[in-house]
Amino acid sequence: MAKRQVSTATRGAGKKSGRKAQRQGRLAGAKRFVREVRAELGRVTWPDREQLQQSTAVVLIIVLLLTAYIAAWDFVFQSLARLIFL
Structure with a gap:
């Protein structure tokens, strides 16, 4: 049986796209948070x-x-301290 060869370009592309997806997920979460805060401040x-x-x-x-x-x-207390220590 022959081992399957995976190029380094394929491995790196998977990591990069995963990081990009995480970054986009965080950005979408931040945008949602700001939108909800603005809505809440409107109800105050x-x-x-x-x-x-x-x-x-x-x-x-x-x-x-x-x-x-x-x-x-x-x-x-300052007066008492003066009486005691002086």
Whole structure:
């Protein structure tokens, strides 16, 4: 029985076409993902200007209050550390 000879060109062509198919598959998947994201963003209920301003004001007030709270405790512990170590 004679062995079947496969040329190197035939072997390489199979690998290249497989890689190309994978690349095209990934590209198609990325395009589908972007299309679905755009569709989903179209269904989102976005806040109007007044809601956005109110939410921003609430966040800023909370941040300022927490900053003052942490600064107060920092001052207390700093004072205690000075009493103990100095």
